[in-house]
Amino acid sequence: MTRTASHSVSTSLDRLRAEIERRNPAEPEFHQAAREVLQTLAPVLEARPEYAEPGLVERLVEPERQIIFRVPWQDDKGRVHVNRGFRVEFNSALGPYKGGLRFHRSVNLGIIKFLGFEQIFKNALTGLGIGGGKGGSDFDPQGRSDAEVMRFCQSFMTELYRHIGEYTDIPAGDIGVGAREIGYLFGQYRRITNRWEGGVLTGKAAGWGGSLIRPEATGYGNVLFAEAMLRARGEDLEGQTAVVSGSGNVAIHTIEKLAALGANPVTCSDSSGYVVDEKGIDVQLLRQVKEVERERVSAYAERRGGSARFVPGGRVWEVPADVALPSATQNELNAADAAALIRNGVKAVSEGANMPATPEAVDLFQEAGVAFGPGKAANAGGVAVSALEMTQNASRTSWKAERVEAELARIMTDIYTTCAETADRYGAPGDYVTGANIAGFERVADAMLAQGLI
Structure with missing residues (x-):
């Protein structure tokens, strides 16, 4: 040209x-x-x-469709609350819209649109024929009883049900939406429609249509992508110190997989601060504190004893590490954090959350020669196994964990290879951001061109 x-x-x-x-x-x-x-x-x-x-x-x-609706619900004391619900169906050129639901007080239309836009490329990179969408609400389940969460989910689904379906739009979980919320949402969908349409929601429990390895998939996949970046440099995760942010589902399974591959994950965090555990985070204790008791990470440090300490209000990125895996939320890692990680010798950064590193931070990592895995590639394992859950639902079968995990590993290897080869092809070797964006764009653009002006 x-x-x-x-x-x-x-x-x-x-x-x-x-x-x-x-x-x-x-x-x-x-x-x-x-x-x-x-x-x-x-x-x-x-x-x-x-x-x-x-x-x-x-x-x-430009999203194909943007849906905003009110969600009225009643708390345990009889008080009425009104939240706002969102579903942005962004692009369906490759298949039905696919993307999670986020329940958090920070949710607004702009955040849902950013997540849905990212989802287009992420889903395209999996090669599994799913379009991009996202949804959620400014409802915060933190501190709410099971009965209150159920009433909210039922009200939310009473509107959402008319916009979704296994051939139209398939939501899943995200921040604030786990197995409990998916169960309540699915139950209300089934009640309203009088159909057992297993493929309409993913992230279901394994006993009633869910897939094994789905809860682990985002965290596991991110670790596999990080290891692929290291292997391209002649290294692996064995013996590497890792810092992980967050303490939800993605962070917990990131920590678990890091330990399984020989790394030493030493941190976790939440909005109150972070924990550093020089012996390595005890996954079972962290799971008990966060998933069962729904406590702050400070409770982990109190129970763990001498090897762990809690740093209130601190930044997890100040802890020296070889590998960093931001796994909490968007824009959690800024330029100052990136500079601290670089000073401390970080070799690779792989995004478990969606857009957790600011543009300035990404620039610093790339300028310093740090391997950087963008979220749309590195955390695509979650939606990939969601698509495998849809496949199992369609055939009314349930795969063994070993099969699902093998498929996840294959998909993440393919995503890494696609990003690396695309970056090479367009003159940006080692730039996984460019590789992921262009590879996802090519797949979606080809489908859009083939289907005409719609």
């Missing part, structure tokens, strides 16, 4: 970024996610002129 054409592509992308911000005001997370993808697409748009045709990228950044 000529210099003039190259300049034209860059100008068009800059103009589109400005238009996204104009049309979607007060949605900084969505702006950030869109900007991060668009700034890597110039090489593929220059090499494949059909992708640069007017309208294709513009359609990609």
Whole structure:
């Protein structure tokens, strides 16, 4: 492509970024996610002129459907609360919309759009024929009784049910939505529709349509991606010190898999601070504290004794480590955190959460030569096993754990290889951000072109 054409592509992308911000005001997370993808697409748009045709990228950044609804529910004292529910069905070119539900007080339309946009590329990278979507509510289940959570979930599903289905849109869990919430949501869907439609929700319990290894999949997959990056540099996880943020499902299973592969995961965290345990985090104790008792991580340090200490309000990234796996929430790792990790000799950073590193942090990691695995590739294991759960539901079978885990390992290897080879092909060796964005974009764009102007 000529210099003039190259300049034209860059100008068009800059103009589109400005238009996204104009049309979607007060949605900084969505702006950030869109900007991060668009700034890597110039090489593929220059090499494949059909992708640069007017309208294709513009359609990609505009959701096919945005649903907002009220969710009234009653607490145990009889007081009525009104929350807001969201479902953004972003792109279905590759298959039915697929993406989790997040219940957290921070949820708003911009966050759901950023998550849904990321999901398009993440799902495309799995190669499993699923489109991108996301949903949730500003309801916070923390501190609520099971009865209150059930009433909220039933009210939420009473509206959502009309927009979902195994051939339309398949939600799953995310922050604040675990097996308990999925159970209540599925029960209400079944009650309203009078159908046992197992494939309408994933993340179900194994006894009634769920898949083995689904709870572990995001954390396990992220660790496998981190190990693949290290192996490309002639190393592996054996003997490496790892810092992990968060203490929810993703973090717990990240810690578990790190230990299984010979690493020493020494941290976990929540909004109150972090724990550092020089002997390595005891996964069973952490699971008891967080999943059974729903306590703060400080309770882990109190029970663990001498090897563990709790740092209130601290930043987990100040702990020296070879590998960092941010597994809590978006923008949790900033430029100052990245600089601290780099000073302490970090070799690889792999995102277990969605967009946990700020753009400035990512730039610093790449400039320093740190292997960086973006969330849309590194944490795709969760949605991959969700798709395998859908496959099991469709055939009314249940796979053994070994089969699911082998499939997860194969998929994560394929994702890593795809990202690495795509980055090489477009002149950015070792840049997994560019590789993931372009590889996901190519798969979705080809399907969009084939299906016409819709």
